[in-house]
Amino acid sequence: MNIAVFGYGMMGKFVCEDVASAGLQIAGVIEKRDGAQAMSPVTEDILYKSLNDIKEKVDVIIDFSNPANLDEILEYAIENQIGAVICSTGFTAEQLTKIKQASEKTAILFSRNMSLGVNVISEVLKQITPILADAFDIEIIEKHHNQKVDSPSGTAKLFYDSINESLNGEKEAVYGREGIVGKRTKKEVGIHAIRGGSIVGEHSIIFAGQDEIIELKHEALSKRIFSQGSVKAAKFLAGKAPGFYTMKEVLDIK
Numbered sequence: 495m496n497i498a499v500f501g502y503g504m505m506g507k508f509v510c511e512d513v514a515s516a517g518l519q520i521a522g523v524i525e526k527r528d529g530a531q532a533m534s535p536v537t538e539d540i541l542y543k544s545l546n547d548i549k550e551k552v553d554v555i556i557d558f559s560n561p562a563n564l565d566e567i568l569e570y571a572i573e574n575q576i577g578a579v580i581c582s583t584g585f586t587a588e589q590l591t592k593i594k595q596a597s598e599k600t601a602i603l604f605s606r607n608m609s610l611g612v613n614v615i616s617e618v619l620k621q622i623t624p625i626l627a628d629a630f631d632i633e634i635i636e637k638h639h640n641q642k643v644d645s646p647s648g649t650a651k652l653f654y655d656s657i658n659e660s661l662n663g664e665k666e667a668v669y670g671r672e673g674i675v676g677k678r679t680k681k682e683v684g685i686h687a688i689r690g691g692s693i694v695g696e697h698s699i700i701f702a703g704q705d706e707i708i709e710l711k712h713e714a715l716s717k718r719i720f721s722q723g724s725v726k727a728a729k730f731l732a733g734k735a736p737g738f739y740t741m742k743e744v745l746d747i748k
């Protein structure tokens with residue numbers, strides 16, 4: 495199976511190693527920057543500027559780059575009738591609609607977090623939130639390294655969506671609370687972003703009630719959990735019919 499890895503930053507490099515370890519082929523790596531240094535298992539001759547430059551047949555694209563590349567990825571996937579595993583975060587609402595529309599024409603897997611732990615918490619939230627929401631205030635705190643460009647994290651948004659979906663959309667996200675005068679309302683879910691050092695990724699969902707607190711926490715200790723998840727997703731997606739897939743199906747979370 496031939497994989498095109500879109501993005502050769504921190505995640506792209508891990509993905510290349512994990513694609514090779516899984517016995518899959520790297521058809522090409524897309525890095526827009528001039529003078530990018532190829533590192534084993536990638537060689538200079540497979541570092542390209544765009545998907546259309548890749549010489550080999552591609553079976554699946556794995557994207558860990560930036561929302562700016564979305565159109566190129568979707569167009570190539572549709573034209574070549576191949577799958578795309580989209581792991582970048584920070585998309586606009588309009589871009590999310592584009593991803594959904596593209597999935598009517600080819601197989602797309604979109605996930606704001608590729609780890610098992612986060613995807614299990616996302617499902618657990620759907621079950622416990624309706625039981626707790628009347629009595630508990632809900633807040634989300636995320637912490638990431640100082641190189642992250644989007645805030646809040648995609649995972650914080652995933653958790654917020656799980657909470658809000660389970661309550662039929664009755665909640666409202668409030669980011670950071672800067673400048674707000676007045677008490678917290680029941681409708682709010684506060685979302686807070688911390689950036690510093692080399693924190694891989696930490697997410698806490700706090701349910702704060704009268705005299706009791708429940709906290710669900712996920713801490714990523716290595717970026718491998720994301721790269722390995724993306725390779726699993728690529729294997730799952732190869733040859734699949736057009737559709738919108740998530741890590742829930744890949745990881746078989748019931």
Ligand SMILES: NC(=O)C1=CN([C@@H]2O[C@H](COP(=O)(O)OP(=O)(O)OC[C@H]3O[C@@H](n4cnc5c(N)ncnc54)[C@H](OP(=O)(O)O)[C@@H]3O)[C@@H](O)[C@H]2O)C=CC1
Nearest residue numbers: 501502503504505527558559560581582583606607608720
């Ligand atoms: N779903 C998941 O589980 C995970 C998702 N992510 C997401 O993956 C993405 C990449 O993360 P990471 O590897 O840590 O980030 P890096 O900044 O290390 O790498 C980003 C890559 O995207 C390219 N890129 C950045 N901005 C642009 C742009 N405007 N136009 C074209 N290319 C661009 C960079 O190229 P250049 O070097 O030239 O800037 C680089 O190749 C992020 O959105 C991150 O949030 C990360 C971890 C897990």
Ligand SMILES: O=C(O)C1=N[C@H](C(=O)O)C[C@H](O)C1
Nearest residue numbers: 583606607642647648649695
């Ligand atoms: O940029 C990162 O590093 C990460 N991004 C994803 C996100 O925005 O949630 C996933 C993970 O937390 C690491």
